[in-house]
Amino acid sequence: VNEKQSHIAQKQWYQRRVRGVMLFLTWVMGTLIFGTIMFYIEESDESKFKSILHACWWAAVTMTTVGYGDLYPETPLGQSIGSVILFLSMIYIALPMTLIVSKFSSTLQAHQEQISEKRRKFKKIPN
Numbered sequence: 001v002n003e004k005q006s007h008i009a010q011k012q013w014y015q016r017r018v019r020g021v022m023l024f025l026t027w028v029m030g031t032l033i034f035g036t037i038m039f040y041i042e043e044s045d046e047s048k049f050k051s052i053l054h055a056c057w058w059a060a061v062t063m064t065t066v067g068y069g070d071l072y073p074e075t076p077l078g079q080s081i082g083s084v085i086l087f088l089s090m091i092y093i094a095l096p097m098t099l100i101v102s103k104f105s106s107t108l109q110a111h112q113e114q115i116s117e118k119r120r121k122f123k124k125i126p127n
Helices: 003-041 052-063 076-124
Strands: none
């Protein structure tokens, strides 16, 4: 591997890390924003959302589509907003996944082509 290829690989690794950090920070911001919104929508004495932190827990579980069922909105407005949050988070998770799978597929194909090329070269070497 020459120096130029090494530099390109380091740059690509750095860019992936930056994208990953940005994706995570955006998710955290969404969790805080949606949790706070849900806390104020569901605010009542009987609400299971006792604090903004509880509501952020609900938002994190909902945004990752885990859905434990320990917290859930009970008002019609809260249920509607919760559905929108779930839909938006599925899009938010699905879009990067298509890019990741596409990149994985192209990398795998390139690797397989390299292996095939090495096998062809190996077969050409006289004994």
